[in-house]
Amino acid sequence: MVKPSPRSRAEPATLPATAWAVLGVLSFGEEPTGYEIRKWAEHILRFFYWSPAMSQIYAELKRLEKAGYATSRTDVAADGRPRRVYAITPDGRDALAAWASDAPIGPPVLKHGPALRVWLGHLAGPERLREVVTEQRDRAQRLAEEAEHSRRVAVTGTGWAHAEIVARWAVRYHEAERDLAELMLADLDELAGRGAPG
Amino acid sequence: MVKPSPRSRAEPATLPATAWAVLGVLSFGEEPTGYEIRKWAEHILRFFYWSPAMSQIYAELKRLEKAGYATSRTDVAADGRPRRVYAITPDGRDALAAWASDAPIGPPVLKHGPALRVWLGHLAGPERLREVVTEQRDRAQRLAEEAEHSRRVAVTGTGWAHAEIVARWAVRYHEAERDLAELMLADLDELAGRGAPG
DNA sequence: CGTTGCATGTAAGGTGTTACATGATTAC
DNA sequence: GTAATCATGTAACACCTTACATGCAACG
Numbered sequence: 343m344v345k346p347s348p349r350s351r352a353e354p355a356t357l358p359a360t361a362w363a364v365l366g367v368l369s370f371g372e373e374p375t376g377y378e379i380r381k382w383a384e385h386i387l388r389f390f391y392w393s394p395a396m397s398q399i400y401a402e403l404k405r406l407e408k409a410g411y412a413t414s415r416t417d418v419a420a421d422g423r424p425r426r427v428y429a430i431t432p433d434g435r436d437a438l439a440a441w442a443s444d445a446p447i448g449p450p451v452l453k454h455g456p457a458l459r460v461w462l463g464h465l466a467g468p469e470r471l472r473e474v475v476t477e478q479r480d481r482a483q484r485l486a487e488e489a490e491h492s493r494r495v496a497v498t499g500t501g502w503a504h505a506e507i508v509a510r511w512a513v514r515y516h517e518a519e520r521d522l523a524e525l526m527l528a529d530l531d532e533l534a535g536r537g538a539p540g
Numbered sequence: 541m542v543k544p545s546p547r548s549r550a551e552p553a554t555l556p557a558t559a560w561a562v563l564g565v566l567s568f569g570e571e572p573t574g575y576e577i578r579k580w581a582e583h584i585l586r587f588f589y590w591s592p593a594m595s596q597i598y599a600e601l602k603r604l605e606k607a608g609y610a611t612s613r614t615d616v617a618a619d620g621r622p623r624r625v626y627a628i629t630p631d632g633r634d635a636l637a638a639w640a641s642d643a644p645i646g647p648p649v650l651k652h653g654p655a656l657r658v659w660l661g662h663l664a665g666p667e668r669l670r671e672v673v674t675e676q677r678d679r680a681q682r683l684a685e686e687a688e689h690s691r692r693v694a695v696t697g698t699g700w701a702h703a704e705i706v707a708r709w710a711v712r713y714h715e716a717e718r719d720l721a722e723l724m725l726a727d728l729d730e731l732a733g734r735g736a737p738g
Numbered sequence: 739c740g741t742t743g744c745a746t747g748t749a750a751g752g753t754g755t756t757a758c759a760t761g762a763t764t765a766c
Numbered sequence: 767g768t769a770a771t772c773a774t775g776t777a778a779c780a781c782c783t784t785a786c787a788t789g790c791a792a793c794g
Contacts, residue, residue, distance in 0.1 A: 358753065359656065366660045377773050390655040398754060400775060421763065425773065435663075442657060443664040447672055449679060450717075453649040457588040457709060458557065459640060462564045463702030465633075466641040471702075474645060481647060504661030504669075507727045511655060511720060518716040519648075522709060529705045556781065575745050593783055598747060619791065623745065 355409065355437055363392055364402045365411055365438050368430040370502065373417070375425050376400050386496060386505065389489045389512035403428055411437055460526065468534045475530065479523035486516035553607060553635055561590055562600045563609055563636050566628040568700065571615070573623050574598050584694060584703065587687045587710035601626055609635055658724065666732045673728065677721035684714035 367379050367387075374382065376399050383392055383399075394402075406412035411434030417427040430438070456478040463471050493509035496502070565577050565585075572580065574597050581590055581597075592600075604610035609632030615625040628636070654676040661669050691707035694700070 359651070359653065360753080362660075363656060366656075369660070369663065375773070376775090377771095387659075390650060390652045390659075392651065392656075395755060396773090397756085397775075401754085419772090421772095423762065423773085438660070439663045442660045443668045447653045447657060447675070449683075450653060450655075450676075451649070451651040452588060453557070453590065454588045455557065455645045455648060457648075457706050458561060458564075458590075459645060460702055460709070461585075461588075461706045462560075462567065462636070462640045463705070464700065465567065465637045470641045477645070478648075485647075502662065503731050504658055507661070507724060507731065508655050508659045510727060511658070511724050514720055514723065515716075518713075518720065522712055522716065525712065526705060526709050529708060533701050533705065558781080573745070574747090575743095594745090595747075595784085596782055599782085617744090619744095621745085621790070 361402045373427040373429050482516050482519035489513045559600045571625040571627050680714050680717035687711045
């Protein structure tokens, strides 16, 4: 009696989330280069998930091709230079859909450096702490604005409604981060015994 | 002319953030075992930074000892069993303080699985999507409550004001996550063209 | 007498980073 | 001319996880 080989097409073929994210980019129907995939990731994914190195994207593409979930062909760009473009395969679409609906979803992973620094606040001066949290507030504000910009660009005409919903979520998320930093600043000021900053 | 050896005591000795977090636990002055360090991490750190495997903690402790930032001794517990307890050294305290005030702080790292799933919403049914986001909302609510509980326990009598400020931040953060999920749920319902859920 | 908690590690492997290497085209 | 952007990869390494291995104590 022959044991069925592990990883037959029954189960959703365990790939790292990053691979599914890359495949997700391909699922929008373009035929991007690795480089363009990265730009897409920078454009929207970075606000809620991901900002991988180029080399990582190429590695995931290789993995996806090996799994039969993506194919590549050499395309000739407008300037005549050859470039390698990728597309999702029917198998890849099936696997991605299966993953999207069936794979268990872990809790969001958060590594909040600024919060870690405040937690160790007894080791740094109050000035420095204020600086750290102020930076965080400003960064969150900037990210909220960038996410909003990204949302407006992405929405026009594309009709990818879910992408827009997530973009709206991302804008609100970074606004919340900004407000949270502001509140923490107030708490720090209260601790330092001064009613007003500066 | 002899080049100064790299990593002399001038610069803050580049360790992974996890190592600093472990050293941070030691900086609160107890003499915990590796096991107890993990409990502490579970108690509060997990809400904003970290939830490492036991093996990782032991690895970091080894690294810290090698760097001269921590020492260990064999302590005899109440039941007579020997256990290895760790303490921060003066060098470790200096290095940690230097890190806390000087090391550059990167942006918070976020990998939001639920958001990634919604982004790929065109591949899953609306029911499933609702399920995912509802789970996320409930989890965030649970975490907010746990963080609040943790805050109350931590605060009483200890006088670690910064730890309390971060605990408050963590409570608010997870409440915000809960509200964000709720809003996304509303957006999803609107997309599905139904004014009321169910 | 079995499960949970306390306690300490090793080994293997996977995920992801930075640094390196290369080269054409476009914009200033 | 030189910097930035487009474009593609390899190699080395750092971080962190899971699985494994072990054993005592306390609780029911």
